[in-house]
Amino acid sequence: MVFQPLVNRRTGLFEGTMSPNYLRSLPRTPPENGETEKDALFVQSIARAMDVLSIFHQIDRPLSLQEISSLTGLGRSNVQRIVFTLRSLGYITRDPDDRGYVPGLRLLDHSLDFLRLNPVVVKATPILLELRRAVRERVDLSIWDDLRLVYASRLQSKREILTSTFIGYSVPVFCVSGGWAILSQLGEDEADSILTRSRRKAVTPKTLTDLGALKEKIRETREAGYATALEQVLPGEIAIGAAILDQAQRPVAAIHVAGSLSEWTPEDFTRQFAPLLVQAARTISRG
Amino acid sequence: MVFQPLVNRRTGLFEGTMSPNYLRSLPRTPPENGETEKDALFVQSIARAMDVLSIFHQIDRPLSLQEISSLTGLGRSNVQRIVFTLRSLGYITRDPDDRGYVPGLRLLDHSLDFLRLNPVVVKATPILLELRRAVRERVDLSIWDDLRLVYASRLQSKREILTSTFIGYSVPVFCVSGGWAILSQLGEDEADSILTRSRRKAVTPKTLTDLGALKEKIRETREAGYATALEQVLPGEIAIGAAILDQAQRPVAAIHVAGSLSEWTPEDFTRQFAPLLVQAARTISRG
DNA sequence: AATCGGAGTATCGCTATGCGATACAGTCGT
DNA sequence: ACGACTGTATCGCATAGCGATACTCCGATT
Missing domain, CATH: 1.10.10.10 (Winged helix-like DNA-binding domain superfamily/Winged helix DNA-binding domain)
Structure with missing residues (x-):
């Protein structure tokens, strides 16, 4: 049964009542x-x-x-x-x-309402379009929802697969670059809680599932200001991700740039795009 | 109050009961x-x-x-x-x-279900991606819902505005190229019914609202096999649209290619892209 | 500071509302 | 001709949802 306690994810406080x-x-x-x-x-x-x-x-x-x-x-x-x-x-x-x-x-009407009324999506979309123009690779916005990231906006590159064009699609936080970027902005306890609660099942042979390795990855991410993920959910894919923060400096979403390892070395990819990505994330986070 | 009689849009027959x-x-x-x-x-x-x-x-x-x-x-x-x-x-x-x-x-989860389970969307998406690769302009899939077309898939070009990236966004059938393409596939009575029932309000100065002009446009569309719309909903925009048919040869959706009049003459645009558009529409309609 | 209006929440009695059981009606495949 | 599926219809019962009412906060206005 679907029941979520009314916890405000920003404040972390409990909201509402238990007893209607x-x-x-x-x-x-x-x-x-x-x-x-x-x-x-x-x-x-x-x-x-x-x-x-x-x-x-x-x-x-x-x-x-x-x-x-x-x-x-x-x-x-x-x-x-x-x-x-x-x-x-x-x-x-x-x-x-x-x-x-x-x-x-008719379900689409409601998802439009969500998108239209979500300040992050509205703020981010034009900036992502600009970013897309600069990088000419796939650019995504995904919204953080506890253990998962839900894609809310997707700007495709030339060569794409079916699922990468659908919004609403969600991926586990623990194994995507945007997820690491978000985790790196959380307190250690909170990040640990998410990692341990996640069903850390490998999606590709390269998916990191080991708790220690993931924590190390998050540490790196925190230092770099962005995360690099190699073939974590899709073979042959490289993705870099950065977190979007709200006014209280809490992560609420992430943006990705994703490309193909057949066209890029990881070094070139990050050197080229990471600065733009981080800049875009900062702009969206409204400093 | 939102209540739609259960009319199967494909068969046109009434389904279900009025009296639970x-x-x-x-x-x-x-x-x-x-x-x-x-x-x-x-x-x-x-x-x-x-x-x-x-x-x-x-x-x-x-x-x-x-x-x-x-x-x-x-x-x-x-x-x-x-x-x-x-x-x-x-x-x-x-x-x-x-x-x-x-x-x-959570509304996005449901829109994903719709997209995943809709045969037209699933069939169309890879073909649209290919079309996008060929034309390098905006490509959309929209689903017909009586008086409106609802965007279900959007592949952006370089220069876009906010609303043109949102799925779930809907436009009136009477004033978009895809709508004309759909109307051109319907019987005269049915098309008339849609035109007259539509609130034909001009969106741009160029929007066609006159019943006679629209019928003429639809006649042209029927002959050409696709529709051309100039600045009908967006100033400076040219769009061509073709209908997607189901097995019973009834229109169920439409695809668009849209570009900017600052880069194209209408003639060049249609000459270049209309054949590809029509071909893609045929492929999706599983001829 | 006193009052106000407007946020959201809680309580409780009444009965309209939604549930389950049951039966009915088509449509396949063998 | 049968059974195993679809989906639909009816009806009694009691529970689930409604409206009225009252409450707690909060910030604006006086």
Whole structure:
């Protein structure tokens, strides 16, 4: 079940309440065994509807009502009503080939709202376009979300693959250059927490997974002001990343420049682009 | 209130039901005055939650609970609970400067699902990348949604503006090249219906709004196999568009190539790029 | 400092609302 | 002709969500 405590990532403080009114009637288990009942408490129609939509995160094909039902654990009737409603609203549609339900176009309207209203994205986009013009390689903006980085803006180079054009795509913080740049701006405890909580699974043979090696990498990054990642998530790819900070000097996002090792040596790549990258990151961070 | 009848855009047939179970107890007003009570029927928690999220479509700043309440017409308490839930789930967050609520990062996860699972997007993206390589100008994919086209994939050229990098952004069908290409593939009645239902407001001084002129334009487009739009939505911009068809030969999307009139004459632009555009559109339509 | 309006949060009773069970209706494949 | 799938419809029950109300902060205005 998807439930996140309302922690303000900037301040690190807890926000909001744990006990909305509709929880009152429940058997109010003592606060000690905090985990389990929070989840149980939070079963309500909005969350259920969003669970239905979220089921597609794990799946890459159209789904039938039955499948949604078993995947979400919701009853068949219930799923039918929820899907009906979401369909009426345009958040779910039938697959064009009529093989089941898929997420609907209207979801894009909401992602646009996010992008339009996110100050980092708005601030960064023109600067990234300029950076792109200068480097002529792929340039990305990704937003930090605990253990992952979510791509919010992508400016492609000539030669690209499918997933590298999609926004919303997310990668683990621990194994990308932007992630290292962010970790290098955090306190040691916080960075450690993220590293240890991450499921450090190698994506390519070169992916760093060893805690010590990662900490060393982060130390280097902190000194250099940017991170260099070689084939960490994609074979043959070199990426450099720098962190975007908010007014409180906390990292909130990262920008990347990524290129191909068949065209660049790591040294040339960083020598050429790192200064521009760091400069762009500074500008976005509004000094 | 956002409620769309479940019409399959491909077949044009009505799908689904008008009367989910929870409507039964209502005073069942006679079907004559169809409009109003459909709305009234559809008040339920999912729709309410989505209304809250949708409020941001009209707004370009963080909102307070009160504002959301008055804009949605939902009660203050209700809005507080809905926002609380959506916040717990990550679909709404506080503005970084703490001036109100804004759409949350998690919305991007869903737009990714849409993109990943949409066969047109998946089919088109590699072909668009190739097209982009050949033309070195902006290339877009937009998906048809009744009166509008929604950008689903955008490959920028050197010189771009902010909105032209955002996916989810939508433009009216009646005044863009891709829209004309789509209209040219529809039956006369259907195209007329779209034109007349559109709020044909000029975006630039050059925007065509006259029904006759538009029909003529569509006729030209049908013959040429692609559409040319000069400064229709952006001063100084030339765009050519072609329709993507599904297996039933119905248009479902469009692709654009767009460039600057300061660099191209319309003749050169179309001569150079139209064949490539049309070829790409054919390939995507899986002929 | 006293008052105000506007932020967000909490409580509680009522009943409309959403759930599950069940049954129905098409459409495949064998 | 059958069973195993799709998706849809109906209805009783009680729980989940609503509105009204009251509360706590905070900063602006007087």
